Amino acid sequence: MSTFFSKIVLLITAISFSSVTFAQAEKEITPPFNIKTISFIQNDQNIIPFLKLGEGFQLEFDDLYGNEANYYYEIIHCDYNWVPTPIPKNEYLEGFDNQRIQDYTNSFNTLQIYSHYKLAIPNQFTQQLKISGNYMIKVLDENKEVVFSRKFILYEDLVTVPLQIKRARTVQSNDAKHNLDFSIKSSSITFQNPIKNVKVLILQNAQFKTALKNIKPQYTIGNDLIYKYDIETQFWAGNEFLFFENKDIRSASNNVARIDSSTPIYGTFLHTNAARANFPYTFTQDANGAFVTKNINTIKSEIEADYAWVYFNLSAPTFRMNKNVYVTGMFNNYALTPEYQMEYNPKNGRYEKAILMKQGFANFQYTIANDTGIIDQENSIDGNFYQTENEYTILVYYKESIDRYERVVGKGVASSLNIIN
The missing domain is CATH 2.60.40 (Immunoglobulin-like)
Incomplete structure (x- = not known):
């Protein structure tokens, strides 16, 4: 009887362990x-x-x-x-x-x-x-x-995260990457075993797909956790987001070449974007990927703004990689799906895509990724320039030994507009 009971206990333990181990x-x-x-x-x-x-x-x-x-x-x-x-x-x-x-x-x-x-x-x-x-x-x-x-x-607002954006310390990427120096300070939490219990999530322009994770404090000074890495906290700087406006869906405005009103739903044809990787950096004010729904001729845009087919057009004659090009931004949650994948038109040598979007203002970028969704930032169509203004966010997770979950105990935000050497 005891042997049978022991087997039952082992079976239950194994099932419980496997359910935890294989949690998706x-x-x-x-x-x-x-x-x-x-x-x-x-x-x-x-x-x-x-x-x-x-x-x-x-x-x-x-x-x-x-x-x-x-x-x-x-x-x-x-x-x-x-x-x-x-x-x-x-x-x-x-x-x-x-x-x-x-x-x-x-x-x-x-x-x-x-x-x-x-x-x-x-x-x-x-x-x-x-x-x-x-x-x-x-x-x-x-x-x-x-x-x-x-x-x-x-x-929660229990820690502060002083954050400074610097040019990369590695010579080969000095002109193309940003490096983050930061620390974590708290007067209300005494960190227990911070190497194990403190985790950070570092995001560029709030994009989860390119976030940095599992970076441990380099060292501590008292209760302050210091992160001064040379490579581990680097991001490719990218370029400023592109944008267009069709707040008045019947007329061409910022970066809109022409309007097609002959179809059941209006067509918004954008000016052709030239790949910027081989051109000098040029500052353009952007909203770091954001979008706004707006119809300037109405009061309640959330239900009175219309949809339009927006025609994106990219000229990238030197792009020869066997990878896909996508139109991404906050408007589509940076999705790398067929709906936003550009198609190459051999007649004019350009990449094209029509996307149904709600009218207003939208930042967007051209993203290179392979078939499995791995983004290639190093070979970005629009290049990487340390002068690019990006917003960086650091979220701090903390779990004491007795806790059953990781709390997010603070957030730090900084812009590379104030970058230093």
């Missing part, structure tokens, strides 16, 4: 073609979804079918590596999720019909997110299948 990291699910303009909104402005614990926000999106479909939402708390944490949902969420999104409105006076959905957090069902950390929000259809998902991060 959550990945952002790209929406289908009919779901557009997914945005995190705060104070009526598009934001990067790094929010202070306790702050409210809205998740908004459009459904081009315009049939007032039923959508639901689910919120999952994750660890540093985006693996769902084992803590019960009622410990990180006050109230309930898996509720229907009830705030939606149909478009008004637009050629492209759509239903605009708005999910406010907190709301009557989800009163509060109680702890900091990585979160994944999933939008589900009426069959509870995931339509799309997006990451967001809640942080």
Whole structure:
């Protein structure tokens, strides 16, 4: 009897261990073609979804079918590596999720019909997110299948992160990379075993795909953690984002060559962009990838802004790599999918792509990646210049030995506009 019991215990232990070992990291699910303009909104402005614990926000999106479909939402708390944490949902969420999104409105006076959905957090069902950390929000259809998902991060204000952007110390990349020197300071936390318990996430222009992870403090001075690496905290500097405006969808404006109104949905043809890698750096004011929905002839752009086919055109005659070229920005969450992959036109020797976008202002860039989604920043079509203005964000994760999850205890932000040698 004891032998049988022992086998049962071993079996249960093995099952439990395997469930932990093989827990899958959550990945952002790209929406289908009919779901557009997914945005995190705060104070009526598009934001990067790094929010202070306790702050409210809205998740908004459009459904081009315009049939007032039923959508639901689910919120999952994750660890540093985006693996769902084992803590019960009622410990990180006050109230309930898996509720229907009830705030939606149909478009008004637009050629492209759509239903605009708005999910406010907190709301009557989800009163509060109680702890900091990585979160994944999933939008589900009426069959509870995931339509799309997006990451967001809640942080506490318990540490400061003095951050300085410098030119790379390595001679071969001195003109093309940024290096980050920073430290982590706190008067309210005494760090226990910081080499193991403190982690950082370093992002350039809030892009998860190129973020730096798992970098340990180089050394400590008292309770201050110091990061002064030569290579580990380097980023390719890239170039300034390109942009266009079609706030008045019937007339050509900034970087728009012409408008085609002969089709059921307007066409916005952009001026041809020339690859900039082999040209000297030229400063252009950008918004580090952001976009704004706007129709200057209406009051409520969220439902009165129209959609247009935007025609991107890239001349890159020296590009000979066996890799793909994508149009990316915050407007599509930097997605590397066929919907945004450019096609080479041998007749004019250019890369072209038509993308259905909501009118307004948009930053964008041309991204090179292979078929598995690995981005090639070193051989960027628009080059890498240390003069480029980028915004860098550092999020600090801390987990004491007795904690069951990693808290995000602070955030640091700096711009390379103030770069030093």
